[in-house]
Amino acid sequence: MKALALFSGGLDSILAAKLILDQGIEVIAVTFSLPIAAEKEDHAAKATARLGITHLKVEVGDEYLEVVRNPTYGYGSGMNPCIDCRIYMLWEAKKRMSEIGAAFIITGDVLGERPMSQHRKALELEEQEAGLDGLIVRPLSAKLLPETIPEREGWVDRAKLMAIRGKSRKPQIALAAQFGLQGAYPSPSGGCLLTYQEFAAKVKDLFEHDERVTMRDIELLKLGRHFRSGAAKLIVGRNESENSRLVAQKEPDEYAFEVPDYGSPITILQGSHTQEAIELAARLTARYSDARADPVMVEYWTDGPRMRITVSPLKDDELARLRI
Numbered sequence: 001m002k003a004l005a006l007f008s009g010g011l012d013s014i015l016a017a018k019l020i021l022d023q024g025i026e027v028i029a030v031t032f033s034l035p036i037a038a039e040k041e042d043h044a045a046k047a048t049a050r051l052g053i054t055h056l057k058v059e060v061g062d063e064y065l066e067v068v069r070n071p072t073y074g075y076g077s078g079m080n081p082c083i084d085c086r087i088y089m090l091w092e093a094k095k096r097m098s099e100i101g102a103a104f105i106i107t108g109d110v111l112g113e114r115p116m117s118q119h120r121k122a123l124e125l126e127e128q129e130a131g132l133d134g135l136i137v138r139p140l141s142a143k144l145l146p147e148t149i150p151e152r153e154g155w156v157d158r159a160k161l162m163a164i165r166g167k168s169r170k171p172q173i174a175l176a177a178q179f180g181l182q183g184a185y186p187s188p189s190g191g192c193l194l195t196y197q198e199f200a201a202k203v204k205d206l207f208e209h210d211e212r213v214t215m216r217d218i219e220l221l222k223l224g225r226h227f228r229s230g231a232a233k234l235i236v237g238r239n240e241s242e243n244s245r246l247v248a249q250k251e252p253d254e255y256a257f258e259v260p261d262y263g264s265p266i267t268i269l270q271g272s273h274t275q276e277a278i279e280l281a282a283r284l285t286a287r288y289s290d291a292r293a294d295p296v297m298v299e300y301w302t303d304g305p306r307m308r309i310t311v312s313p314l315k316d317d318e319l320a321r322l323r324i
Contacts, residue, residue, distance in 0.1 A: 001155055002026045003137070004093055004102040007055070009043030011172050011185040012108030012140060017051055018179055019139040020106050023157055028100055030056045032089050034064070035218040036080075036193045043186045050184045056096070064088060065213050068194070068203070073125075078200030080192050082117035083126060090130035104135045104150045110172075111141040111165045120145075140164045140172070193222070202226050205324050209233070209271070220249060224265075227284060227322040232272035234281050234322075236288055237265040252303040257281050260299050263290035269300075279311060284322075286313040 003020050007013045007029035017027045029051075031044040048055035067088050071081030093105055109118050116122065123145070127136050134149040142151070142161035150156040164171045176182060193199040202221045205228055206213055220235060223242050227234040237243040243258075243266040250256055255269040255278065265288045269281040278300065286296035296313060299306045 002028060002100060002102045003104050003106050003150075004097055004100065005029045005053075005106045006089060006093060006108070007031050007044055007048065008108070009045070009047045009186070010108065011169070011176060012110055012113075013044075014047050014051070014108075014181065014185050015172055015175055015179070016106050016108040016139045017053065018181070019161060020137070020156065021051065021053070023160060025155070026053075027051075027106070028054045028056065028102065030058060030093055030096060032092065033057060033059045034085075034192075035060070035215050036068070036199075037191075047184060050181075056100075058092065058096075060088075060092075062214055065215070065218065069207050069213065076116040076195060078195045078197055079203045080116075080194035080200075082114065082192075083122055086117050086122075086126045087129045090126060090132060090136070094130055094132055103155065104137055104148070105132060106137045106139060108140060109138040111138075111144050113167055137161075202324050216249060220246075220268075225288075226324040227319075228324050229277070229280055229322055230272070232274075232277040232280065233270040234284055235268045235270070236284060237267070242266075255281065255300050255302055257285040257298055257300040259286060259289035259291050259296055265289065279309065280314075280322075282309045282311045283314040284319075286311055287315075287319060289313075 003025050005013065005017045005027050007017065008031065017029060021027050029044065029048045045055060067084050068079065068081055071084040073081065073083040076082050109123060111118060111120065127133055137148050137150050137156055138145060139161045141164055142158060143163035144165055147158065151158040176185065194203065199221060206217055206221065210217065223235065223245055224238055225236045235246060237246050246266045246268050247256060250268055257267040258264045265285060267281050267285040269277060282298040282300060285298050289296065294312050295310045297308055297310050299308055301307065
């Protein structure tokens with residue numbers, strides 16, 4: 001008997017997998033690599049190695065961004081379409097069930113832990129929309145939820161599952177200690193970037209100005225300071241690492257700007273190549289550079305020779321109006 005686990009590498013998903021593993025069922029973990037995940041470290045890979053289970057990592061495609069742009073069930077506190085996102089992952093997991101021979105799916109859902117996607121009606125809706133009625137076992141809250149097919153058929157012993165509810169992590173931490181899993185899970189942090197107001201504002205601006213959004217566009221939202229003037233989008237690096245990453249991800253037709261011979265950010269200009277936009281990007285670059293003169297000479301280029309423009313640095317009140 002095999003089960004496919006939606007697996008983030010967080011405490012809840014680790015415990016859910018462990019509870020099913022201990023019933024003699026083979027668990028295969030699948031992690032969906034989402035562009036809006038705040039976590040940088042690969043906790044899922046470390047956790048599956050600790051549990052000794054197979055780990056499948058799935059990179060989502062640009063179609064996932066349409067889920068974020070046009071969610072059927074709306075947004076949470078920011079631009080987070082939690083229910084639609086969950087349905088998307090369950091659909092993708094369902095596709096892989098037959099490939100690996102899994103009989104059912106398990107998740108680390110805890111009833112009432114997340115206000116939008118983990119209340120009773122949301123869990124039922126997600127299951128129905130994914131076409132997985134009765135085939136999702138939620139080991140941490142199973143005794144508080146209707147009996148599933150795996151429980152009814154005797155594949156899973158319901159008596160050995162849990163009845164955890166709410167936002168407190170104390171029951172999970174105690175269970176992890178019981179299993180000897182101290183240190184096997186990360187501290188609660190990160191989560192979905194779409195719940196952060198600053199990042200959500202950048203995503204909203206992107207959707208409002210671009211008909212087609214790609215994974216690269218979302219990745220760039222994680223870098224630098226972002227500004228908007230009509231069709232012109234400007235991204236200003238905050239440090240040497242971000243400067244390098246911005247240059248590496250720059251498209252051939254996009255302009256890059258910097259102040260030579262001074263500590264300077266790299267600024268990327270997207271969406272407009274007018275002289276007005278070029279001057280604005282140069283003034284923005286000068287504003288964040290270490291040059292203290294006025295005017296400042298700024299270099300800029302696409303994929304050809306560098307050009308130069310002399311400008312006055314942008315003033316603070318102008319900066320505030322343009323910031324996303």
